[in-house]
């Protein structure tokens with residue numbers, strides 16, 4: 001699985017990307033994602049599949065998701081996943097580590113609708129303008145359908161207790177998901193009908209414009225990342241010797257999915273697409289760095305929050321120093337009308353993919369699928385929502401608005417990037433094991 005040359009559609013050498021990730025990004029990110037701010041997410045795993053009768057049965061024991069109650073969360077993340085953290089902070093100037101038993105955070109208990117944004121700069125006076133912006137944002141700029149934060153089906157999940165790994169989810173259900181993502185939602189060469197992912201080779205990709213190649217590569221990169229994780233955290237059945245199940249890397253599983261010969265040469269291409277997706281999210285983090293450096297990352301524990309902020313600054317420093325970022329300015333250029341229509345199409349296809357995640361028939365896979373697609377959508381929102389991050393950000397002609405990210409978007413962006421980073425790290429490990 002040694003890959004050579006440059007990542008397709010980028011000017012970045014694979015070697016330099018691997019050393020950036022494995023030596024600098026992965027160790028930093030791995031420790032940041034274990035911190036309270038990133039490990040707890042609020043998610044709706046019960047949303048109905050909008051496309052076909054839901055076959056989500058979760059009969060397999062490894063598909064079960066362990067949820068937690070609001071009481072188990074750090075103080076600052078209680079109620080709405082901390083999206084109202086500004087208000088929680090105001091109500092609790094001393095930021096106790098845990099709230100007294102039974103205490104209800106009144107400010108956060110109301111359905112907050114538009115105010116569910118993690119924004120440190122919003123004042124009461126700007127609330128009206130903010131609501132307008134949120135509407136605009138939801139209609140125009142987001143690439144994902146986010147879960148409705150006020151739904152009674154939202155649950156808290158500790159990601160560390162629910163790692164992405166082999167679940168045994170296979171067969172018709174995941175094939176239907178992957179097929180519909182590729183077939184219905186990826187752009188295909190005009191002359192190609194009856195498309196399936198198998199037929200999309202590098203050769204046929206050449207017929208697509210850059211934007212459509214980017215789209216396909218991002219989906220394929222996500223697919224590769226998921227399949228690397230299930231091969232790397234594989235469940236070995238109880239052996240007659242030890243009598244217990246064990247988790248660990250499965251060389252055969254990895255080879256059957258990515259080996260050049262076993263995949264008719266497509267496996268290495270899929271790995272390259274993983275690297276491509278990584279570069280897109282890396283660039284989004286670089287672009288959003290001024291914004292992300294200003295966030296509070298509030299969990300209710302002052303010491304923890306200060307130290308996490310420091311860790312994030314350090315990670316962003318490493319990312320900013322990397323010279324070969326994905327160049328999003330090459331996309332949606334040329335004829336303005338056509339570029340606008342293409343961008344709209346791109347966004348709609350991506351939003352559709354986020355909705356397909358509600359059809360995944362294994363809760364654990366659905367959890368990580370939703371987080372990763374949302375993280376990718378957040379990266380796209382960052383890359384294509386104007387040129388600046390912060391107060392000067394111009395998002396549409398004539399209207400200057402502040403760029404906003406919700407807590408859930410920030411958490412999913414870092415976690416999604418963390419998944420890609422850990423996949424690239426795992427590729428290195430498989431390379432060593434197979435050499």
Ligand code: FAD
Nearest residue numbers: 165166167168170174177197198220223224230270365369
């Ligand atoms: P699949 O991975 O199902 O692929 C189907 C076909 O797509 C392949 O035959 C190949 O032609 C093509 N293909 C494969 N990889 C790529 C690629 N990278 N780019 C383009 N084309 C490709 N299983 C788990 O054990 N744990 C999980 O956490 C998990 N999460 C999942 C999340 C989602 C959203 C989905 C849809 C599935 C998930 N799965 C998970 C299932 C897993 O991805 C596979 O679908 C399953 O293991 C069956 O694999 P397969 O060999 O049949 O090929």
